[in-house]
Amino acid sequence: MIYVIHGATGAQGAPVVSALSAAGKSVTAVTRNEHAVVDGARVVAAAYSSAADLTAAYRDAAGVFVHLPVTSEEDRRIFADNILSAVRAARPARVVFSTSGAPIDPAAGGAAATLAAGLADSGVSHAVIAPELYLENLLMPYVIDSVRDRGVLPYPIRADFPVSWSSHLDIADVAVALFERTDVTGVVSVGQYPAITGPDLAEAFGTRLGRDVVFEPITPGELRVSIEPLLGEDAAAVVAGLYQAMSTMPGRSIAPETSAQKLLGVTTRTTGQWLADIGL
Secondary structure (H helix, E strand, O other): OEEEEEOOOOOOHHHHHHHHHHOOOEEEEEEOOOOOOOOOOEEEEOOOOOHHHHHHHHOOOOEEEEEOOOOOHHHHHHHHHHHHHHHHHHOOOOEEEEOOOOOOOOOOOOHHHHHHHHHHHHOOOEEEEEEOEEHHHHHOHHHHHHHHHHOEEEEOOOOOOOEOEEOHHHHHHHHHHHHHOOOOOEEEEEOOOOOEOHHHHHHHHHHHHOOOOEEEEOOHHHHHHHHHHHHOHHHHHHHHHHHHHHOOOOOEOOOHHHEHHHHHOOOOOOHHHHHHHOOO
C-alpha cells in the first residue's frame, strides 16, 4: 500500500512523509525535481500543471495527500482541475486534501473550493482538512526576528482577533489518522480550541524564550512588503489579500463539532507545545 504525498520537500508535505514513514507505510514523494532526496520515500517527478503526470502518480495509491501551492489564483485553478482529472482517472483509494486555510465555501469561489467540491463529486473516498492559520507563519523572518531582537511579535490581525492556530505537525497527525479512518469523510477542522488572540501568542513566545514579548498588529500592506522577497510579488499579493479579507471578520475559530479533536481524537498542539516540538 503506497501513500502519495505532494509537497514532500516542503513545509506541509514533509511532516506527512515523516509521520507515515514512522508508521511503517510505503511513501511516494511527489516533487518537481526528479533528483530530490526525501528520507523515507521514493521520489516521483510530477507537475501540478500536468494531469497525465498526476494520474500516473496516483494510480494504485492507497492514499493521496494534496494541497495547493501558494501562487496566483489562476494557476491554482489550473492545478485544482488537473488534480481532479487525475483523481477521476486513477481512482486512488483515499484522498486527503488540506485547504491550507483557503476558503472552501462554494459561494466564495476559488481554487480550494473547486477542489473540495470536485472531490465530493468524484466518488472517491476523501476528507478535507480545514486549518485556519499556521503557527509556522510565525517563523517568517519579519516575525521571529522581531520577537528575538525587539520582544515584539508583529502579525496582520487585530489584537482581539481569536484564531484556532495549528501547525504542519498537527496537519500530519490528522492526515495519517484520516488515511486510517476511512469512515470519517467531509470537512475536518484543525486548530486550537478555544481560539486564542495575538497577545496570547506573544505570551506563549515570552514564556518559551524567557523574556517579555508583546503583540503588535500590522496591516496587510506591511505584510505584503515583508514577504515579497520570500514568496514573490504574485504570491505575496494573494496572501495579503487573504489577510485584508480577514480584517472584516470577527475571528477564525474552528467549529468544535467538526474538529479533529471530536472526530478523530487528535488534539492540536498548544503554541507552547509546538514551540517545544520545533526546538525554538
